[in-house]
Amino acid sequence: MKSYRAVEVYEFLRKFGHDIYLVGDTEIEIKGVSSLENYKNDSLTWIKPGHNIDEEQGIRALVLSQGTNKTADVMFYCDNPKFYFFKAAELLMDTKREPVISSTAIIAKSAKLGDFVSIGHYSFIGENVVIGDNTQIGSHVTIEENVKIGDNCCIKSGAVIGGRGFGYSKVDGQYLPVSHFGGVIIGDYVDVGSNTCIDRGTLDDTIIENGVKIDNLCHIAHNVLIKENSCIVANSTIGGSAKIDQGSYIGISASIQNQKSIGKGSLVGMGAVVTKDVPKGKVVAFSPAKVIRERTKNDLKKY
Known part of the structure; x- marks a missing residue:
């Protein structure tokens, strides 16, 4: 797991489309990802259109659809929150692995x-x-x-x-x-x-x-x-x-x-x-x- 500034995550996500924009503290550090139900401090999460957030959760970074009125320290507005959230997860969770061919194959x-x-x-x-x-x-x-x-x-x-x-x-x-x-x-x-x-x-x-x-x-x-x-x-x-x-x-x-x-x-x-x-x-x-x-x-x- 790595931490990135919000603007770095934003620049990474712009590789996959231009229907995304950033609102809030762009220099804030984001550490990993988590679900909304089991939110982890300082992480990135996402919300489906029409769902609610407990304002007391203290969400640091949130991916959400345009027109959704929710609050976080930094927000990534886009047309497809699920897609962009899981692309960001690939960056934040460092999912790259070296290719291996098993000796038993x-x-x-x-x-x-x-x-x-x-x-x-x-x-x-x-x-x-x-x-x-x-x-x-x-x-x-x-x-x-x-x-x-x-x-x-x-x-x-x-x-x-x-x-x-x-x-x-x-x-x-x-x-x-x-x-x-x-x-x-x-x-x-x-x-x-x-x-x-x-x-x-x-x-x-x-x-x-x-x-x-x-x-x-x-x-x-x-x-x-x-x-x-x-x-x-x-x-x-x-x-x-x-x-x-x-x-x-x-x-x-x-x-x-x-x-x-x-x-x-x-x-x-x-x-x-x-x-x-x-x-x-x-x-x-x-x-x-x-x-x-x-x-x-x-x-x-x-x-």
Whole structure:
């Protein structure tokens, strides 16, 4: 943990946007971060729009939305307090770590690793795998052959990427496995949560585009396409050959039937079961899922 003057924190945050300005004692020292509920003296905290502060808490530094009337020794006004607070936390908590490849990791000779890649304990990297610069691979991760992972990705512990998908042909009452010859292609700035599985394609690849965020315990079946900046929340299941268009949000424990499409910017509610294509910009919920309304600008800001 380091301490910085408020103006130094402000200058750091200006790298990420110009919708932020500083009010109060710009030379005050800020030491670390804390939550509003368990505030630590001299630290930086943040408040959600519409929430209240106990004025007796003696807040030193506060990140808050423009138009919010709260008091602290120094205030960082912005449009997105959560984003700027956690960026400031990276500075104040000194989160940078040197990349390390564990001695217990197994890495195929044909695998290609970019610069500053980290690989955790007991992870397996298969043949012809490519991992881009600054990507972090957790512990006990399995990455099978012919997987490409871009730059600045985070693959959390226990994830399995590139395994054979759940594909069978029924012959004389028996389920016989279908061979999978495709791979998995993951773009830049993608997060894959703990114990999530992403299966390789049958002939073509399973594709996860830039900026996609996948939570823990998700299942991404063979030949799925998830387009850029979409979000897949915990325990969701995406069936084979489903297509999730750009900027979509799949809520907790949602299920997308195989070969169905989620339109650009749509939101699938928690626990919904999608059995039909979802048009662009819609919010769907329930089981089976049905359209309940258009997705709003406020939705797009929050999710």
